[in-house]
Amino acid sequence: MKKLVLPIIMWSIIIIPGCSSNTDCFTSDNIDQIKVFYENGKKHTLFLRVSGLQEKEAFFELYSGAPAFDNCGQPSTKPLSMVHVDSTQGAVSKVVVEEEKLVLVYNAFGSSQTNPKDVFVEIK
Amino acid sequence: MSTTSLAQKCNQILGQREDIPGAPLWHMGKVAAFNSKESLDLIQNSIDYLSCKARFQKPFTSDEKEFMKEIFEALWWGGQYKGYKEAAKLANHYVNGNGKSIQLNEDVYRNSVIVIDTVNALKRYIKTLSANKKSFLLIKSSDPHFLASPNAAALNINKRNIYNQGYLLKDGALLVEQKNQRLKNADHRFMIQAHTTTSKTKGKTVYVSKWTISSVYDFEPFSSKDYVTNIPLAENLVLKIPDGLSHYLSIIGVANDFIYNSGWIDTWE
Numbered sequence: 063m064k065k066l067v068l069p070i071i072m073w074s075i076i077i078i079p080g081c082s083s084n085t086d087c088f089t090s091d092n093i094d095q096i097k098v099f100y101e102n103g104k105k106h107t108l109f110l111r112v113s114g115l116q117e118k119e120a121f122f123e124l125y126s127g128a129p130a131f132d133n134c135g136q137p138s139t140k141p142l143s144m145v146h147v148d149s150t151q152g153a154v155s156k157v158v159v160e161e162e163k164l165v166l167v168y169n170a171f172g173s174s175q176t177n178p179k180d181v182f183v184e185i186k
Numbered sequence: 187m188s189t190t191s192l193a194q195k196c197n198q199i200l201g202q203r204e205d206i207p208g209a210p211l212w213h214m215g216k217v218a219a220f221n222s223k224e225s226l227d228l229i230q231n232s233i234d235y236l237s238c239k240a241r242f243q244k245p246f247t248s249d250e251k252e253f254m255k256e257i258f259e260a261l262w263w264g265g266q267y268k269g270y271k272e273a274a275k276l277a278n279h280y281v282n283g284n285g286k287s288i289q290l291n292e293d294v295y296r297n298s299v300i301v302i303d304t305v306n307a308l309k310r311y312i313k314t315l316s317a318n319k320k321s322f323l324l325i326k327s328s329d330p331h332f333l334a335s336p337n338a339a340a341l342n343i344n345k346r347n348i349y350n351q352g353y354l355l356k357d358g359a360l361l362v363e364q365k366n367q368r369l370k371n372a373d374h375r376f377m378i379q380a381h382t383t384t385s386k387t388k389g390k391t392v393y394v395s396k397w398t399i400s401s402v403y404d405f406e407p408f409s410s411k412d413y414v415t416n417i418p419l420a421e422n423l424v425l426k427i428p429d430g431l432s433h434y435l436s437i438i439g440v441a442n443d444f445i446y447n448s449g450w451i452d453t454w455e
Contacts, residue, residue: 088270088371090416090424115273116405117374118413133418144348150357177410
């Protein structure tokens, strides 16, 4: 196996992108659909995005309709609203959607280890 | 997933186990070059198997340890090739650095929107302190007086676009602008501090600031969050590595958490 190291390395330098063929991302975001709802007859979709390599940060994103995401997690349309989950404020107790804007409500005494995927969504 | 169903799933994976493949870099290359689903499945099945072992804190064989080490070394090759040299350096150092601290090139920080804006805000704050004859020798972005000042107000989340600008968190950490793939894959959130001295030049006060950033490279253990790092190798072919598995490597001696630093000196008026 040691004798194959150099050709393997050369092959890998040429071949491995560490990313997709269409966009240059080293890592791709995790995108989870949290909720689909309709407001005034318009479809809206709430997603949770988790981004980064060793240090992950989470974001809730609200879209009109249902966007497509490429290999790197980049959406086909811009979000209506995007909020960051600030773990220093505690656990997110709910996500409030009001007039196409997102607001996070934190429980300062909740564990920041709570999975934001399980958060309660309130639509006003 | 409940603990019971997770245990059942892992027992199934452990029961179906084949040998860990050698040369994961080779297989990752096949995925990238030939869209080989077979190679991806081979690597992913091994990752899933080792994740189960890690969740239940079972020991790894020497082949399994070598496999995971080579996965991280493969990230170095991929990152170098695609221009993510800081993230590549850090990933390789995790498995080859023995826990020693390393230095990152300052450029990746100095070109960041949130860093530029925070440095400018801190400079204005330092000048205010200087004018009021207060100490400004060591100022951190987490300084409560800075955070409460008008200088920091413009960095607040309500005044920023997360994607294009990033923002300053309530504890003084800088969240990198999300469009900045290069920095957020190396250091997503960090504090910055300035050690500042002054001198007089032609009657003007000149400030000399040494800016420093210090972060820890580590992964979150398995928890309710269960974060996963996705490595896209080809269109719709993504390798998924649980962060809990990456963390476990530091428990069993395959990897070591470490501190990484960056900094620069800046002369300004």
